Amino acid sequence: MKLKIAIVFGGRSGEHEVSIVSARSVMKALNRKKYSVTPIKISKTGQWQPFKSLAALFQKKFDVVFPVLHGPFGEDGTIQGLFEMANVPYVGCGVFASSAAMDKYMTKIIFKTHGLPQPKFLNFTREDVKKDFSSVKKLVQKILGFPCFVKPSNLGSSVGISKVKSAAKLESALLLAANYDRSILVEEGIDAREIECAVLGNEKPLASIAGEIVPSREFYDYFAKYVDNASKLFIPAKITAKKNEEVQRLAVQAYRALQCSGMARVDFLMDRKTGKLYINEINTIPGFTSISMYPKLWEASGISYPRLLDRLIELARKRHREKQKNKYSFESGSNWYK
Numbered sequence: 001m002k003l004k005i006a007i008v009f010g011g012r013s014g015e016h017e018v019s020i021v022s023a024r025s026v027m028k029a030l031n032r033k034k035y036s037v038t039p040i041k042i043s044k045t046g047q048w049q050p051f052k053s054l055a056a057l058f059q060k061k062f063d064v065v066f067p068v069l070h071g072p073f074g075e076d077g078t079i080q081g082l083f084e085m086a087n088v089p090y091v092g093c094g095v096f097a098s099s100a101a102m103d104k105y106m107t108k109i110i111f112k113t114h115g116l117p118q119p120k121f122l123n124f125t126r127e128d129v130k131k132d133f134s135s136v137k138k139l140v141q142k143i144l145g146f147p148c149f150v151k152p153s154n155l156g157s158s159v160g161i162s163k164v165k166s167a168a169k170l171e172s173a174l175l176l177a178a179n180y181d182r183s184i185l186v187e188e189g190i191d192a193r194e195i196e197c198a199v200l201g202n203e204k205p206l207a208s209i210a211g212e213i214v215p216s217r218e219f220y221d222y223f224a225k226y227v228d229n230a231s232k233l234f235i236p237a238k239i240t241a242k243k244n245e246e247v248q249r250l251a252v253q254a255y256r257a258l259q260c261s262g263m264a265r266v267d268f269l270m271d272r273k274t275g276k277l278y279i280n281e282i283n284t285i286p287g288f289t290s291i292s293m294y295p296k297l298w299e300a301s302g303i304s305y306p307r308l309l310d311r312l313i314e315l316a317r318k319r320h321r322e323k324q325k326n327k328y329s330f331e332s333g334s335n336w337y338k
């Protein structure tokens with residue numbers, strides 16, 4: 001009996017196209033002796049093709065759903081909630097980890113309580129920026145200095161992110177970020193190399209060897225990520241074995257802190273001078289094209305792309321089985337509510 005796998009891709013976010021490319025790679029690599037595969041494309045307006053309604057999707061009774069979606073409405077816990085309601089196993093992180101990782105500010109709060117190293121940060125709301133910019137500016141100058149990075153808390157692909165080199169450029173950067181989110185994060189700028197690590201597993205997560213991104217521009221902005229095709233990827237990262245171990249250890253700690261399951265890619269900033277590692281962010285549905293960092297890191301660590309997909313599907317089913325053991329109701333034996 002083949003397992004019935006649904007690949008959900010496309011989606012309403014700005015990363016619609018990237019998701020299509022990732023899904024194509026996943027579908028090509030899935031072992032057809034083991035799986036029957038149904039592609040489900042979410043259009044930019046939110047239609048689930050080829051289904052007319054979501055009910056139809058769940059009547060098909062898939063064994064596992066694999067969301068290959070990036071950004072809001074795909075990677076942020078919303079679709080994971082839908083899968084939970086339908087009681088269908090799905091690949092990757094659950095609702096909490098997905099939404100916590102999508103919110104850069106909440107991620108930082110959680111990392112802070114776990115004592116994980118990260119750049120200094122401040123959080124402001126859109127109202128703070130619009131009503132009392134002078135206080136915001138004073139705080140940024142006093143606590144973070146320049147350069148600093150201004151980001152909307154909930155987004156990806158570097159959209160709305162600015163590197164701010166002087167106080168004179170701060171307000172426009174904050175207003176730009178405020179277009180995308182009510183919650184805005186400002187971080188101390190680290191002169192850093194960008195190191196990434198792939199993590200795989202549920203209770204006992206494993207870390208891959210570290211890789212490195214060398215952006216084609218001043219930082220890894222939208223153009224360096226998708227447009228100019230000139231950023232470079234190094235696997236393994238050119239760092240010492242000891243640093244690599246530190247990356248792996250921190251990656252697993254960060255993964256655990258956010259209660260991730262299935263998979264995630266943990267991204268680091270490594271200070272060029274001191275070598276100090278800072279955790280930058282966690283991506284719960286990393287790029288999945290055949291040349292993407294996540295599958296490439298596993299390949300270099302001894303797990304081929306098709307085997308990686310097998311493992312993710314197994315992990316999804318395991319987590320689902322584990323969850324079925326939870327009791328959700330309590331019989332008190334009294335009729336207090338009547």
Ligand SMILES: Nc1ncnc2c1ncn2[C@@H]1O[C@H](COP(=O)(O)OP(=O)(O)O)[C@@H](O)[C@H]1O
Nearest residue numbers: 119149155156157158159187188189190219220
């Ligand atoms: N504190 C920082 N110091 C130095 N560079 C940073 C910092 N924060 C972000 N960057 C740069 O901006 C890029 C995008 O920021 P990131 O937080 O990873 O957002 P996204 O979720 O859009 O990828 C990073 O890959 C890095 O190049």
Ligand SMILES: [Mg+2]
Nearest residue numbers: 157158267281
């Ligand atoms: Mg990033």
